[in-house]
Amino acid sequence: MHAVSHVYDLPVTPAMECTVRGRIALPGVVMELHHYRFRGQQGGVFSSPRSFLDLALSPRPGRPCGGYGGMEQGRASALGDVLFVPARSELHTEWGEGEQTSICCGFDGMGFDHDGPDLSSDALQASLDVRSPTVREALRRIAGEIAQPGFCSEMLTQAIWLQAAIELQRYLRGSARDGGTGGGGMSRTQLQRIEDRVEQPGKPPSVAELAAECGLSTRHFFRQFKIATGQTLTRYVADRKIDRAKQLLRRAGPAIKVIAWDCGFDSAAAFSAAFRKATGLTPRQFREGVMH
Incomplete structure (x- = not known):
């Protein structure tokens, strides 16, 4: 075990x-397995030359969140299990008490022989929760090699x-390309985050x-969502619930009370009333009707 990290300067x-x-140190990148113990609520600004x-x-631990514009005015977003912080960027973060194990990689530039272009606001937003299965699996494999070298x-x-660095670049460039809002409203990345959360059982x-997922204040979130989708958030969530209920009802297995819970209703009666209002x-x- 090592007492000092070579990835970044850790405050004592x-x-x-x-x-x-x-640790495995290679030209241009240092990779380490870290185990943290946090006492009490945590917070601070993370910045590194790498x-x-x-x-x-x-x-x-806790409900980790962060933002490049600070934590005030709803700018913070939830942090995912894969997090990327570009060199010399200031990420404001908060998290809770507890323990955590991570694979941490500090590298020059964007992971290649040259610095990548400055990241767009959409790419920076996407970097707080890198949803790339390939990057995640590559980091897991690196952690395995550090823990049990062969x-x-x-x-x-x-x-x-090298695979992880290339896939990270592809992910961030894709987020920047898909993130435009055209005539206003939300980016496709933000809308996908909302859909993913609403679709959870x-x-x-x-x-x-x-709003936090999108890095917006609550008031701004309402306005931007209406511009982007043409409907209110309440209507959108209700429609999603009914659509999900229809999918589950087409299957023979789940009981109606189980479907009610899965779709976010407090009771089977509340579910039945909402479903009948929407479908008749x-x-x-x-x-x-669909089984016969």
């Missing part, structure tokens, strides 16, 4: 303790890292949570 405080459990890529191998570990890790997310049929009538 009574509230935070970091143990470096392994770019930084992190995969949380265990859940980040034959030609450094050579293999270098090849895996159980209670729908609050407006504050969705009760959930049972709808199921019987």
Whole structure:
């Protein structure tokens, strides 16, 4: 184990303790396994002369969030398990008490022999939650090589890292390309984040949570959502609930009360009333109709 990280300068405080459990250093990149212990609520500004890529191998404590424009006025977004911070950028972050294990990579530029272009606001937003299965899997494999080195570990890790760096660039460039809003409203990236959250089983997310996902204040979120979709958030969520209920009712298995919970309703009665108002049929009538 190592006492000092070579990825970035870690502050030594009574509230935070970091143990470096392994390291592989290659030309232009240092990769380390970190185990953190956080005492009490945490917060601060992260900035480094090198770019930084992190995969949380265990859940980040509390409700981690961050933003490049500061934490005020609804600018903060939820942090994903894969986080990228460009060199010399200032990321304001908050997270909770607990322990966390991460694979952390500090590298020059954007991971190649030259610096990449400045990231757009959409790419910066996407960097807070890098939703690339290929990047995630590459970082997991690197963590495995650090934890249990094998034959030609450094050579293999270098090849895996090159893949991760290329896929990260593709992801960020795609986010910038797809992020334009045209005549106003939200980017496609932001709308996809909203859809992903609303589609999750159980209670729908609050407006504050969705606004945070998009890095917007609640008031600005309402206005931009209406411009982008042509409907209110309430109507959008209600339509999504009914669409999901129809999909589940077409299957023979789930009980109606289970579907009610899955779609975010407090009870089967509330679900039945909302479904009948939207379709003119009760959930049972709808199921019987599609089954015959």
